[in-house]
Amino acid sequence: MTSSNRASNLAERSRQAVWHPCTQMKVHEHFPPRAIVAAEGPWLIDDQGHRILDAVSSWWVNLFGHNFGPIREAITDQLGKLDHIMLAGLTHPPVVELSERLAGLTGLGHAFYASDGASATEIALKMSAHSWRNRGRAQKNQFIGLQGGYHGETAGALSVTDIPLFREAYAPLLRLSATLPSPDPRHAAPGVSAQAHLQSTIDALAAYLAEHHEHTAALILEPLVQGAAGMAMYAPEYLLAVRRLCDQYQVHWIADEIAVGFGRTGTMFAHQQAVLPDGSHVKPDFICLSKGLTGGVMPLSAVLTTDDVYAAFWDDSVVHGFLHSHSYTGNPLACRAALAVLDTFAARDEQGQDVLERNRVAAARFTAMTAPLSQHPRVKATRHVGMIWAWDVDTSEPTFASRYHRAAMAAGLLLRPIGSTLYVMPPYVLSEADQCFLAEGMLRVLDQVLAEIDALPDSSAPAAPVVPVP
Template sequence: MQPKIDLDFDQQHLWHPYTSMIEPLPCYPVSHADGVYIHLETGEKLIDGMSSWWSVIHGYNHPVLNTALHNQVDQMSHVMFGGLTHEPAVSLAKKLVAMTPSQLTKVFLADSGSVSVEVALKMALQYWMSRNEPHRNKFLTIEHGYHGDTFGAMSVCDPQNSMHSLYAGVLPQHLFAKAPQSRFEEAFDQSDLDDFAAKIQENKNQIAAVILEPIVQGAGGMRIYHPEFLRGVKQLCEQYQVLLICDEIATGFGRTGKLFACEHARIEPDILCLGKAMTGGYLSLAATLCTNEVAEVISQGQAGVLMHGPTFMGNPLACAVANASLSLLIDSSWQEQVCFIESCLKSELQPLREVSTVADIRVLGAIGVVEMRHTVDVKAIQRRFVEAGVWIRPFGKLIYIMPPYVITQSELSQLCKAIRDIVVNLE
């Protein structure tokens, strides 16, 4: 029998994400999880609407993923990746090269999504250093973006409206264009590209790369924009010979209805960041992929190597479970599952458009967003969701879900009903 969780110690000593140590938000004690359910120590059984922040696409305690971990731990849990290699890493790289856009052939295995962004930024900077253009050291991105919590990643997050605005005075200063306003499902307004085009033209000799989240901007506001904007960005990058980095840490592996969100625009980036769902939510692992040209130019430069090497890079346990997770995904009917989730979310969340306190409803693939007109009380609304038997964690004005792909219609309906009931009562 598991020992009872010491919640008093937790509140006094454990620092949870984005939480005050003086007035911490309550934390609910989890005893175990299986399928789409999180079981609390207090007896509640909650349908998970968050996939543990986008990652648990196959559900919890999956027998195939459990077996992959058990088998690998008997071989080796970890060896350094400097000077050594192993089958799980090689097999994973083969899968990633086969799955991702065709020109991405080189794979750097990092240990978290933020680190994969740091690696991508370093790749772009070293690329231009190796081409004797070190003055190309700025990044161009769009407002409302989010790329992680490490310093390089923070520097390309929205400088005014993001959770990182506190650090604006110490972060490197990069270039920010206006975010697109054209919605995914509506006609594209070509003027969305005007500010971006002006900034890339004006700063073309300083820009190392453009970095953005394709189609869906995550923690910066859960905004879903038109594929034509991304297509236009790619054309401008080619015109001005600027590298394009696509951050698909959140959107990769089917979440938007395409295997990778950049497929909505039929474009290929020069560098791609992946993470979150890659291991099915079991262990932290990420990857940065790039083209042959990027890798070769870096390797011909003064350093001759990419200057990065995390201790847990290519961890065998993480790679083994990622291999199993990606095989599960490829062999499953994930497209039908995501399409079904999208259809359910649209039909069940649309009625909330009539609620006066709701500003917008957005759905794409297995992502559903209810944007309120005012910031919600996370503590109060979280408690009400738990009472309704669901796990949904809002932030700011957003009540959003991205459930595991294996969720059933009745489970998804319970999630949506809980949102509807609580939102209506907020009027």
Template structure:
């Protein structure tokens, strides 16, 4: 079968995600026959460098042989079994290992099957905790503007970008949104740390006014990914942890996109500096709920997990007649195959010293985008670990954006596909989130194609 055969068959029956399907009357779908490492291959043997890890999931590349072999062995033993009233080795072993790696104080794992579901678990669990504690007035949440937490209704309500949520507004919870610490909009000459500290005032004020009715604050630590890869200083995490403790509110860390090494440490929460009153403390914060997915299985199978603290678990632990149980479930909760893939992924972190290797790749991505930092139509190049974002603008000095209707990012996407590189833009933002197995030569190719594509897309 040819590429065109699969295009037509797909267009006849498949409704593709996050897509205006009419675009595919002129923008060809890319049928993928196979994949290996950082490369995708279509049915006519053209290859594409997957610079975005297929929506940020394939952190060790496609079909990593170690993960594939672990899955084959698991399939010979157990494919799936319900996790209600039953358990199995991969779910137990994965929970144990995740909790050894997670910030101290997290002691329980609740499995789900995608990132949105992990957020739903955290939201419901936080609300239900307060209810079980007799604090039924706590029914609201605080979230950051420009945040994104998923597409199911609870997660969608927490998000900020209007393009995702406005259509469904009548169906959604009404959280309290506060200004983001997004350092792209900091003042001229203002440091990331100073701007972040200044922006935290808004969240502190919201807690002062609403803590009595607030279950939790939910954030994406360090990087608001779907909101345009906007970034902020880790000081915000320290200040937020202190404030949540002070006001008696839970903290939910949505590490779905930024966990498992993407920011340069295993978890983004690990970057938080010690509080000013205890400089001898270890860096990092412990949220009350940590949501994980995407890279957890190396991008092979869907899996998500919400980690939480023992005292939260204990608030649900009671006799049946107390009606305190957390009655939330998914059919594929804790699927053995997905858990085994996650265990293999954790093995690779231990055996390959990938975080140290990534520091070299991080520096290379930065050096190979130097030309763009001087480009008259690039307002900012920013980076956090293995995430690098390039913000195109109509006027770089004033940061006047290109009108969305001009779809400048799409022009870069089309050019890059012609050159054999997958760069899926976020509006006017071109970004790299490549698999950790990318080679220096492949990094240089990725950066070269992005530079050429931006040069062409910004010609007036």
């Protein structure tokens, strides 16, 4: 078999051998997975040579484009020195430097590493409950999540996740958390202002903690943007209230910055937009990081916490230690990739701008380019923060997301709507021409898909298997 024939058969081989994530595999009988064989910058290249713009950063992980030189070179250099060692009883330069630099950026330290965001969630939940137990308050072992919150799909992470599609099938296996109202203004009752809705959610949190704080270990939330809830965005004032109430009732605050960290919301970390009267920003008790941590190149996650939490485990007794481990904890190659990401954020270009400053310019330009989409008669709500944009489309057709995804792929765009919400979270390296291609393509595909849906004889009957698209 020639290399060309092997490449053209990749989709079928994958369908037979690979169980794809978040996918009803039966759909691939009719819609085979696209075989990607190379990538450069924001562009993916399939086995037929077609170019596809990666407008969702390959599930929100890719920051600086694919095959980014500084990350590639850092990994290559590290590979010639040390590929991997166990981190129990041993250490190495990249993990030490990365931990020091993350502490400097966040004000939290004692970095504990894993390989993915869900594992980071598990670690933070376990650390919180275990720290209270070590301090003689073992009854503080319950958690709070927010309506529409998403924190991963392992058992512990699903327990604090409020996405029915992911959680209901495994409910018997879960120790479900309390779910409190989201400050997302789209949930406001008719006639209720966004500010009034925000205050009502703060009041609900205060009331819950007043009654249940003795049994509550931590509140976990995604700062500013709830991704899987359809890019639900809310005001930083909620985080100010969270910090105040968690302090008042002695409850930990876990900031899940897995998707929103590393510049996605316009600041290095999303929680930093909650500014106190003295000009400083709030600080969580835990920060979970992953995705952009390595620029989307290597699997890595980290949990950072306070000196106080760390001190709760400092003891001669083994059972007072944090009893958790992963084989690839603190992998040197992944840590070098993360260090290259931090170096890139710290660098300035010939105009003296850093990544975040360049992103602000690019975001303003793209927002202007997408004005026709925002003004579309079938778009109900538009929102934007940093390098994330979302549009709610006026359709109740259950196949909208899968139809739009397939039509966008045919148009050279990787886009995966969440329900009836179209969103983009692109790499930070789109040129003006790339942005124009994306903005015009999204609008064109929307008109095409809505025309298809409007022509359906019975819009309540799906015309094709539906791909669950987070």
